[in-house]
Amino acid sequence: MRRGLRRGPDSDISPPMRWSPARGARGFARPILHEQRPDHGLPARRRDRQTLRVYFIKPSRYDDDGSVLRFRWGVIPNNTLIALAGLNEAYAQARPEVDVQTVLWDEMVDGLISPQVVRSIHARGEADGVEVIVGLAGVQTNQYPRARDVGLQFKQLGLPVVMGGFHVSSHEPTREFLRSVGIVSVIGEADDTWAALLDDHRRGALQESYRVTDGVRVKTGAADITVPLIQHAPLPAIDDRYATRFFNPTFSTIDTSRGCPFTCSYCSVKNVMGRTMRSRDPIRVIAWMRDAYDQHGIRNLLVVDDDFFRNPEWDSILRGMVQLRTTRPDLAFVIQTDIEAAADAGLEAREPGTRRQQHGRRFVELAAAAGCFEVFMGFESFNPAALEYTQKFHNEEPQDRRKSAREPDAAVARLKARYRRVVDVWHGAGVGVHCGYMIGFPFDGEGCGKEAALNLTEIGVDIATFFIHTPFPGTDDHERAVARGLVVNHDFNDFDSTHMVLQHPQLNPAEIEREYLDAYRHFYTWRRLAWSLATFHRVPGLTTTSRAGMMSQQVYFTYATRRGWHPMMGGIWRVRDPQVRRRAVSDREAAELYLGARPASVTPAAAA
């Protein structure tokens, strides 16, 4: 605590302290140091009104030494938080008889939810006469143990706690445990269920779990689920304070569509969001982007859609962005897409091409014209056998799909040529290429990390993110691993794609983890960094914005990976709080520790 501040429920609130957000060229801004607690300055209850104070907390995760990961600045803002803020704002508008306050708290960058913070949130709620609700947001499997520990501490004080996100949506034993300790689960997207949940809370009738009931039926891998239609769903609500917690405070996120038609066996998107693509209304998306630029100073966007090329409205959205850029030329964005758009585009040939080629070419050219400076694609492996194992057939040339085992060497050569073509097509359009790559498939052997890095360098990828193949609950890989008894590490905290939790036919977990680190070391070499800095990332075709983006990411990725952090779970300047440490591994231990009693029907192990 800083000297001179008053003690009380708010005792760890520090005074605001800012560095000015001077905006540099091309939308990159200097970071801001803004040390204000997220719930600073909220008004107390008005005399004539019920007031709901909703804390949406994005839990961090435990590091290997038991500390909680936290950084002075984050790098990628969390989309779930601002999506939920949008739902809360919509609720407030629909129910004018109640005051609704929203607090977004990202543990990774806003500070840890220590026991002292838990107590202060409770005490301050009581002092202000408001009803506090805690929503644990966007909980992924690796964040579940931290989310659970934070949730139980709020439960200890009797506050209502709700948990949502992919882990809760995908893992029934987790939901059973949460039910046993009185934490409400939200299964799937909450765009329609959030209002029902708040209404139930106000009536004192919160249910044990909520799942989507209105919407459309969509296919998953094996069954059908109901998902909400999002055409007119509330859009994310940008929080200016939250933006200051990131190194680039002009960066935000938006999801313009949900779902993915593919069925990759390591991915849970199909089972939570379905295989039928649903898009937001393009006119509303463009209006949101205009407002983000004009009202919140947003210059860079991460469009988080799993596969923007499969968004049925990409053409309208991109055309809207082209239009937007006539008056806001420094609005730039990143997308995720599968490789087929560029693989089919054949831009280099310039012949009229098939309809499929024309479609791919239009996508690439329109994305570039609309300000796309980076595309993220899952290459995952140079080995066709691994792509088949994970059902990522669409990465292969059509003639190799399901057949590449017959002539393995030729199929490998064709795959590499296809990836190279994809990189060249995007570069030719001026867009930097970021690829995802997995280590630890059953076919990977000694030296696979270095080999992957060299292959990716050779085909000209600008940025690579490596992941250890992990069986997330709700995926076919999880089912397969559990059925075959291959899970050797049951601690969900380690399901973060930097730990090997599976038994491997050739290498032990430590060896796979070494291969993973080797991949980073051999891709992000000092030599590569020096070249990128010295030449301003000179890659033929790339625009200035793209070169600036690739160069700054080269610096960050080298820094983060040399510090041992996964770049997508890292930040800048690690901050440690020695008082907050991991104290429980399994659900049972956590319940005993935080609630002091053994709850009914607790699942014994953290992972099943």
Ligand code: B12
């Ligand atoms: C963008 C993204 C990221 C971004 C930012 C995270 C974010 N949430 O913004 C970055 C790049 C940082 C990232 C990193 C990682 N990610 Co990611 N990411 C995504 C992605 C593509 C989109 C997330 C999103 O915004 N979706 C749209 C919003 C609206 O949906 P939502 O988050 O699910 O929230 C809705 C509901 O779940 C629900 N809900 C969620 N929380 C709550 C809470 C309450 C109280 C309520 C009422 C409702 C509710 O309501 C929301 C609105 O409908 C998802 C895939 C996907 N389709 O969602 C993967 C995904 C979430 N990521 C995944 C993984 C594995 C990771 C990494 C571990 C990978 C890695 N090694 O880097 C890291 C973890 C880093 C970290 N600390 O978060 C997995 C999670 C699987 C799992 N079971 O854990 C997913 C599902 C991708 C996949 N292919 O399987 N990711």
Ligand code: SF4
């Ligand atoms: S990994 Fe990507 S392409 Fe494959 S199913 Fe998941 S979101 Fe779709």
